[in-house]
Amino acid sequence: MATTRKRTPRQHTFVSAGGGAVTPTTGRATGNSGLLRVLAVVMWLLGIGCEVIAVLAVKRPELLDFMPSMWRMVGALVIDLVLVIIGSQCWKKANRISPASRKSPVKFWLWNNLGVIMSVIAFAPFILLLLTDKNADGKTKKIGAVLAVVALVIAGLTSYDFSPVAQEDIDQVCWAAGGSVYHIYEDCYHLDRTEELTVGSVEEAQAAGKDRLCYTCQANYQADMEAQGSEVEDLNDLNGRADDADLDADDLMDLDLIPDAA
Ligand SMILES: [Zn+2]
Structure with a gap:
């Protein structure tokens, strides 16, 4: 997760899907x-x-x-x-x-x-x-x-790397209890209505009924990567079951067809 959007996002509290402590993330490092x-x-x-x-x-x-x-x-x-x-x-x-x-x-x-x-x-x-x-x-x-x-x-x-990072650490996603998707940006505007976010792996998100990555987060991530001239990481790992996603309220907001309830 990262905090790169310009608007002032809502402050969230975090709980770990695995029940342990939430590992603080310093955002996704980018570069070649x-x-x-x-x-x-x-x-x-x-x-x-x-x-x-x-x-x-x-x-x-x-x-x-x-x-x-x-x-x-x-x-x-x-x-x-x-x-x-x-x-x-x-x-x-x-x-x-x-x-x-x-x-x-x-x-x-x-x-x-x-x-x-x-x-x-x-x-x-x-x-x-x-x-x-x-x-x-x-x-x-x-x-x-x-x-x-x-x-x-x-x-x-x-x-020596005193705090080594694993792929799993930066692949952490977060989600709201009520939503049907998971996010990679904790300041995604879809999360403005939610105070408590759960943090975990993609597998844990899917186990909690969050089928796929939020389209807004996906678009923001790709825009960030391109803006910084970085290699666009294959998002397939984060995408989950994107193929069989049917349109729900989150999708409609992604497409700006209905305004954000907040
Ligand atoms: Zn999102």
């Missing part, structure tokens, strides 16, 4: 999640490229001999860290826009932990190669190892 994921992967790969440069600065100091190898190592690790952090922020943003479903636990875990995994890949091999290098001098080992461990911790903490 595909592009963000590509950006994240490119940043991570560039970060790993910097890690390779840091390894070469230690193992083959005669290569790329444009500055002292110590500074090459430090510089490469710092740029590595910056790139990994940027990549992980892109990835987390993409997860807000198009999260994984809890129904596929492996993908859900991977989607929410990939930033941490990439942080480990971007620093751990360097640490291992540095500490097992018999030729590297003590000062290089000490500075390189401390720096890389600190960078790994910072990258891991900033990459």
Whole structure:
């Protein structure tokens, strides 16, 4: 659910269909999640490229001999860290826009932990190669190892998603006890006559006798998506049994054939 309409909507109280607490929704994040994921992967790969440069600065100091190898190592690790952090922020943003479903636990875990995994890949091999290098001098080992461990911790903490979002969380819908449809916008004008809204999944809405998604919410959602240049998400999951919907009062109001009773 989201609050994007311009008029002042009625304040609602919420109850959860499942009987638990209502999870607060921050609205649907929009944007191009595909592009963000590509950006994240490119940043991570560039970060790993910097890690390779840091390894070469230690193992083959005669290569790329444009500055002292110590500074090459430090510089490469710092740029590595910056790139990994940027990549992980892109990835987390993409997860807000198009999260994984809890129904596929492996993908859900991977989607929410990939930033941490990439942080480990971007620093751990360097640490291992540095500490097992018999030729590297003590000062290089000490500075390189401390720096890389600190960078790994910072990258891991900033990459970890402390409040992961699932597809099910943003697919929450709400409905009024008396209506025959469910809504994705809590400030939909059809809900102005109702104080208490029930919040739950599409399945729970249908179990409560709400056959399909409100046409106004559907149109608003598509307009929002297009206005922000986002990919229009397939609404089939939210549409329910739209095919066999017969016209009822809500539909007639959707079509502006009868005025809103409020
Ligand atoms: Zn609606």
